[in-house]
Amino acid sequence: MKILIIGGSNSLLKDGYVTHLAQSLQGYAEAEIIQISVGATTSLSAIGRLYETYAGTPVDVVLYEYSINDTGHFAPRPGGADSWLFCFHLLLKAAAQLYPTATFVPLVLAQQQHFSSAAPHPIYDAQIRAFQELALPVIDVRAALSALFLGRAPAWLYRDPAHYDTPHATSIVGAIVAQRLLTLKAQNAEPLTATAARLQTVSPFTHLQAMYLPGVNLEQFTSGPVQRAHTGNRLMQLDYLRMLPGSRLELNSEMFPLALFLKSDPQHDALQLELSSDDGLVFNSRVATRHADTETLPFVYSSIPLPLLWSHSLLRRYGATRLAVSVPEQAGGAQSGFDCYAGGLPNAPERHLDLVGVLMLVEQA
Numbered sequence: 569m570k571i572l573i574i575g576g577s578n579s580l581l582k583d584g585y586v587t588h589l590a591q592s593l594q595g596y597a598e599a600e601i602i603q604i605s606v607g608a609t610t611s612l613s614a615i616g617r618l619y620e621t622y623a624g625t626p627v628d629v630v631l632y633e634y635s636i637n638d639t640g641h642f643a644p645r646p647g648g649a650d651s652w653l654f655c656f657h658l659l660l661k662a663a664a665q666l667y668p669t670a671t672f673v674p675l676v677l678a679q680q681q682h683f684s685s686a687a688p689h690p691i692y693d694a695q696i697r698a699f700q701e702l703a704l705p706v707i708d709v710r711a712a713l714s715a716l717f718l719g720r721a722p723a724w725l726y727r728d729p730a731h732y733d734t735p736h737a738t739s740i741v742g743a744i745v746a747q748r749l750l751t752l753k754a755q756n757a758e759p760l761t762a763t764a765a766r767l768q769t770v771s772p773f774t775h776l777q778a779m780y781l782p783g784v785n786l787e788q789f790t791s792g793p794v795q796r797a798h799t800g801n802r803l804m805q806l807d808y809l810r811m812l813p814g815s816r817l818e819l820n821s822e823m824f825p826l827a828l829f830l831k832s833d834p835q836h837d838a839l840q841l842e843l844s845s846d847d848g849l850v851f852n853s854r855v856a857t858r859h860a861d862t863e864t865l866p867f868v869y870s871s872i873p874l875p876l877l878w879s880h881s882l883l884r885r886y887g888a889t890r891l892a893v894s895v896p897e898q899a900g901g902a903q904s905g906f907d908c909y910a911g912g913l914p915n916a917p918e919r920h921l922d923l924v925g926v927l928m929l930v931e932q933a
Contacts (some may be wrong), residue, residue, distance in 0.1 A: 576634055577735075578633060578636065579733055584733065596746075607685070615659050616664055629752075644796050645881070671758065677741070707744065796810075824884075832870060840893070843874065884933065
């Protein structure tokens with residue numbers, strides 16, 4: 569059984585549920601786990617990871633664990649559930665395009681404050697409704713543990729408000745996931761081709777076509793000092809376009825830039841974003857690009873959903889646009905930013921912007 573895991577930080581923990589999933593499967597199925605998860609971001613980053621890591625090899629299962637991440641980013645925003653659904657349907661389309669024979673399995677975890685499934689929550693409730701509408705074989709760990717412990721989380725279950733990071737907790741979650749995957753294997757669960765066909769009949773976003781543009785392919789649209797680069801760690805390998813102060817990227821197209829994907833590090837500061845569209849949108853702002861987690865990590869892969877820089881929602885008309893991204897000559901002065909992003913560190917020895925990719929959307933008649 570080849571399992572592709574695309575999730576948040578709970579899927580990356582050392583000795584986390586993924587380790588116990590592999591251990592639980594021993595003796596029952598020969599499992600190969602492909603890890604493309606990335607923490608502290610939204611499902612939009614999961615779309616980027618799917619495209620960036622695709623190598624043409626089929627998998628049996630795509631395990632999707634982003635419930636905590638998306639709840640944290642979308643719940644505070646008016647209409648957050650609609651923005652999440654939009655992200656999820658885009659991700660499902662991408663997964664079906666790349667892994668049509670795989671079974672798509674959502675895994676629902678919960679923040680400590682939302683442990684009890686008896687308490688309504690707009691994002692979690694929207695996730696379960698969306699999974700049920702598409703007849704997806706969801707693994708609802710939140711509901712299972714809430715029922716088992718009568719709605720009260722044991723003191724040993726969480727390390728912090730967002731992580732199941734104790735041996736007891738991760739072994740339980742890993743075993744629950746293993747049992748469900750073995751059952752689905754025995755039942756020959758439906759492939760993503762069938763799920764995608766059902767999505768076409770229920771999604772309000774069927775008219776949207778997405779295109780992922782790797783940063784290294786955009787060098788021809790730049791001016792000033794830029795260079796292709798590569799980096800990696802035990803979790804990922806990344807190709808990116810490094811833009812230095814004075815560089816500029818310009819894209820004029822029939823598509824709308826939904827998100828920028830970055831390899832953020834302590835040398836990041838801000839980009840100047842200029843965006844206009846045929847429907848009257850005009851946005852010009854200096855946007856912070858240093859991810860907060862770079863205080864403890866050499867670099868962080870993440871994305872900036874552009875509409876959330878000027879509104880609460882990702883939903884809008886996605887038509888022709890004129891986009892310019894430049895790295896200012898002078899440091900500082902960030903006017904806007906997305907959630908975990910902040911301005912640059914004082915006296916950074918070198919400033920740059922490492923662009924991994926851009927997700928573009930176009931509305932089709």
